Amino acid sequence: MLRIAVPFTTLLIFSNCGMPPAECEPNSRRCEGDLLIGCDDTGHEAVTDCTALGATCVPQLTRCIVATPMLQPDAGQTIDAGEATDAGAEDAGAPLEDAGLPDAGPAVIDAGTPDAGLVCTGAFPTNTTAPAMPPYAGTAYIDADAMQATDPSSFVDLTYAGRGVRTMFDRRTNSYNQVNALLFDARFGISKHVEIQVNPEFTQAVAEQHARFYAHAVGQLPAFLFRDLDTMWIHDGNDLFGGANRNILIHVQQGRYLAMYGWxxxxLLHEATHTSLDSYHLNMPRWQQAATADRVAISDYARDNPMREDVSETVPVWFFSRFRAQRLDASMLTTIENTVPNRLRYLDCLGFDDAILP
Incomplete structure (x- = not known):
């Protein structure tokens, strides 16, 4: 029986409505019947009624769990930046160094030695192990421990750069707006700079706190996802994240709950894939050939939005299975391999690794 951990987004409600939240142990969770009680890092308590999600609260996991797949909230709709042109990415079929394909032997993470069996040219074989339906609703939510807040970050420092008018997308109004934003220069690794544009609804001090927090989290992403990342937008609100336009969109109330529950x-991995990989791979014939040979998508979200979400839904499971396999259970690794082997092979052949920016 497939168990899906439900992400916590719009159904979270504050306890003690109309009065200050109860004090609780920061970053803790517990089940009280089918109520999931969570506490963020500031000691503010929030309550999720698991039954409202068609789920039950499982004390051992301290999460709302449903027994069958259900449609997850959008992990972050891609903001249409217009038709992307091929920027000249290397042919995905070129034989490149193995990016970490597990060897046929023990399930260990390959240190990067090219495997004799990895073939990056030629036709993709029809997947004979494909399940009838996608195994997951959305891959951003299959395991909250696949990536962790304690993982290394390439974020180095943050400098306030003053105010400046910027065009920012705000999902609360579903529109682009001219904003006299608070600007911060975030440096990652030796030389990568990202301009963080923060809505002036925050004070400068609070804006800097948000900019530092999300710069650190983005710095935990692998270096290959910084390829087209130039800016970040930060707004208040419990609205969905987004990725495209050489940008990542963040709404801090949504981010607060995602951080509280480990997602x-x-x-961010999902959104950065939209930003830095979609335009080079999503519409490529070889990716489409791999998808056709797989016969099924990895998630309902990818199946229902194949020309928008297939790459961004597949890259997370590829990354988890190749570089975070020790954090996943064996059955999940098998499910991933059996569902999208050709897409995984396509990604293996790109030569990516899990290194953060140097």
Missing amino acids: LEEV
């Missing part, structure tokens, strides 16, 4: 890093 923040996984959602």
